[in-house]
Amino acid sequence: MSRLDVYDNGNNGSFRGGRRRGNKLTPHPVNRTYFWEGQEIFVPAVYTGRTGAVLDVCVKIPAEDMTAFLQKWHKELRLSLKTQEEYEQMEADNPSCIDFGIEMCFDGEALMQSMRSTINWYPEEIFAAGNEDGKEARSAGEWENDREAEQILDAYGCSRECCWHFARLSYRWKEKPLLSPQRISLLFQDGMRDVTAAHFTTGRPSLAAFGQSTDRPDQSIESYPSEIRIVHPATGQEHTLTLYACEQEKHDLSDIGAKGMVYPEYSRTLTYTIAPAIDRGLFDIRDCAQGDSPRPAGSRAKSGQSGAVAVFAAGRSVVPDKRAAASSMHFEPVESVRWRIVFRIKQKNDMQIDFLLAEGKEQREKNQ
Numbered sequence: 001m002s003r004l005d006v007y008d009n010g011n012n013g014s015f016r017g018g019r020r021r022g023n024k025l026t027p028h029p030v031n032r033t034y035f036w037e038g039q040e041i042f043v044p045a046v047y048t049g050r051t052g053a054v055l056d057v058c059v060k061i062p063a064e065d066m067t068a069f070l071q072k073w074h075k076e077l078r079l080s081l082k083t084q085e086e087y088e089q090m091e092a093d094n095p096s097c098i099d100f101g102i103e104m105c106f107d108g109e110a111l112m113q114s115m116r117s118t119i120n121w122y123p124e125e126i127f128a129a130g131n132e133d134g135k136e137a138r139s140a141g142e143w144e145n146d147r148e149a150e151q152i153l154d155a156y157g158c159s160r161e162c163c164w165h166f167a168r169l170s171y172r173w174k175e176k177p178l179l180s181p182q183r184i185s186l187l188f189q190d191g192m193r194d195v196t197a198a199h200f201t202t203g204r205p206s207l208a209a210f211g212q213s214t215d216r217p218d219q220s221i222e223s224y225p226s227e228i229r230i231v232h233p234a235t236g237q238e239h240t241l242t243l244y245a246c247e248q249e250k251h252d253l254s255d256i257g258a259k260g261m262v263y264p265e266y267s268r269t270l271t272y273t274i275a276p277a278i279d280r281g282l283f284d285i286r287d288c289a290q291g292d293s294p295r296p297a298g299s300r301a302k303s304g305q306s307g308a309v310a311v312f313a314a315g316r317s318v319v320p321d322k323r324a325a326a327s328s329m330h331f332e333p334v335e336s337v338r339w340r341i342v343f344r345i346k347q348k349n350d351m352q353i354d355f356l357l358a359e360g361k362e363q364r365e366k367n368q
Contacts, residue, residue, distance in 0.1 A: 004056070004155045008049045025049040026179065028357055036188055036351045043186070044156040046357075048179045052172040053111060055104055055186075058156055061163035063123055065095040070129040085288060085340060088194050096120050098165045099191030106181035111171035121149040121164045184357050190348040192282075195233045196340045199288065202246040202270065203336025218338065221246070232278075234345040239278065241341065244271045244322055248333055257294060264292040264329035268337050271322045281344065284325070288338040291328030 008023045025047035034041045040060040047054040073090050081087055091097040098118075104111050122145060152158075152166050200219045219228060221243055228241040246268050253263045270285060327337045 004045075004152065006047045006054050008051055023049055025054060028181070030184075030355070030357070032353075032355065034351070034353055037348045039348075041188070042156070042158070043353075046181075046184065048177070048181070050177055050179075052114065052170060052177075053104070053106070055102065055169045055171070056152075056156070057102070057167045057169070058152075058158055059098055059165040059167070060158075061095050061098075061165060063126060063162050066122065066126050066163050067129045069094055069096075070126070083288065083290065084286075085196055088196070092193060092195070096122075096163060096165055098167075099193075100167075101189045101191065102169055103185075103187040103189070104169070104171055105185040106178040107183050108185075109178060110174060112174055113169055114172050115170040117168045119146055119149050119152070119166050121145050121153050121158075121166070123160060123163065126163060181357055183354065185352065185354045188351040188353075190346040190350075192344040192346060194284075195343050195345055197233050197343055198228070198230050198341045199338060200228055200341070201336055201338045202243070202268070203334075228341075230341055233343055234347075237276070240275050242273045242275070244273070246270045246337070250333075251329075260297050261294045262297050263294045264331045266330045266333050268327040268334045270325045270327070270337075270339065272325070273322055278343075280323070283344070284342045285339050286325065286342055287327040288340050289328050292330045 004027075006025045006027070008025055026049065028046045028048065030043045030045055032043050034043070042058040042060065044056055044058060046056075073093060078090065081090060101113070101116075103113070127144065149164075149166065153160070153164060158164050200221060202221045221228075224244055224246070226243045228243070230239050230241055231237070232239065249267050249269055251265045251267070253265055257263055272285065274283060325339070327334055327339075
């Protein structure tokens with residue numbers, strides 16, 4: 001297996017770092033494969049220099065998994081997605097949507113991560129499966145492998161029979177450089193994903209307007225306080241969501257934005273609590289609907305028009321010691337809102353691997 005040439009060019013965290021300038025980093029071969037809850041992880045090498053270190057990681061994705069995803073989320077369906085929830089559902093099913101961080105230590109000294117870059121590589125048959133009929137080869141200008149992905153695949157000797165997710169992480173020294181480390185520790189940490197656990201509406205919703213099924217309509221909240229029981233999708237713990245108010249608000253946006261543009265000013269603020277309490281960064285309530293886009297003064301647009309919305313409302317609770325969620329912004333008063341209850345979860349436990357670089361011998365691997 002050959003190694004890539006990595007340079008101290010101020011952009012070590014990118015595979016597209018571009019020009020060879022600065023000092024060439026020293027490669028330290030690792031060539032070890034690990035399994036993170038069934039996911040095959042190949043660590044080919046680390047690179048060191050006076051300003052920091054670079055770690056390359058190759059994540060193997062079985063071609064059959066990617067093919068199954070493309071058959072479920074065919075081209076027509078992918079192009080028809082409109083809401084953030086739909087995109088989240090597609091990404092959750094996509095085996096190539098991989099997000100993780102790695103804490104790295106050299107000889108017990110922690111490094112500071114500064115940049116991260118990722119790029120994917122796919123076999124030719126995967127591109128064909130991405131078409132509507134799954135048979136024709138892709139046409140010019142469509143989805144294709146980047147030149148950098150081809151270079152990484154060849155440099156690290158990765159199989160062309162499967163898909164690959166390549167990640168490059170760049171680190172800076174906290175104190176003095178450690179250019180010849182003996183022992184390396186890597187702590188893999190899965191990224192957080194948004195998982196919608198339930199929906200409910202405030203006001204008097206139209207089932208047709210929300211596209212709801214009449215056999216399982218959302219719970220409609222028209223009086224306060226009101227309680228909703230929900231189950232955490234990862235832990236199975238039951239939580240009680242108590243809603244206290246859903247107030248109409250009009251925001252004065254006359255002094256913001258581009259000249260000659262008007263902005264949607266109406267939204268609703270939902271005030272609530274959740275028990276047992278859960279960290280604010282791990283739980284959210286969001287409007288399912290798109291907000292209205294800014295428009296030129298004097299023009300009229302249909303409510304719900306999507307686009308580059310340049311303004312949003314930050315929810316502030318009207319009840320002391322309560323949490324708040326803000327609906328999307330609209331030009332007309334908001335009569336009802338369909339909300340979704342979102343938990344942010346990790347799908348994998350942390351994985352720590354330690355090895356002696358000089359001897360090339362793994363010392364310990366454990367799942368936490």
